[in-house]
Amino acid sequence: MEQLSLKLYGWKCVLGAEIVYVICLLGGFLPLRTGRGIELHHALFETLPGFTWINFTSFILGAVYLLVLAWVFAWYYVWMHNTSLVRK
Numbered sequence: 001m002e003q004l005s006l007k008l009y010g011w012k013c014v015l016g017a018e019i020v021y022v023i024c025l026l027g028g029f030l031p032l033r034t035g036r037g038i039e040l041h042h043a044l045f046e047t048l049p050g051f052t053w054i055n056f057t058s059f060i061l062g063a064v065y066l067l068v069l070a071w072v073f074a075w076y077y078v079w080m081h082n083t084s085l086v087r088k
Contacts, residue, residue: 003082010074017070018063025059 028041042053048065051058 001085003085004078006075006078009078010071013070013074013077014067017066021062021066025054025062028053 025045028038028045031038033041045051045062046053048062050061
């Protein structure tokens with residue numbers, strides 16, 4: 001196995017997180033759930049500090065939060081993978 005590149009893996013994690021973030025936000029506008037389900041969906045997003053449903057500043061703030069969290073995840077994953085490789 002080869003070592004993972006933090007830069008490459010990190011940006012892939014960011015891309016994936018941002019795509020899922022946008023899909024989840026758009027899902028909050030679809031009437032596929034009950035009224036209480038939609039309220040819960042909105043409340044889960046509002047657990048992000050400073051996020052209010054829905055305005056442009058909150059959208060950008062949430063995207064920044066996910067960018068940071070994706071990089072933390074990528075750093076941890078790459079570190080775990082690369083330090084666990086056995087070299088002989």
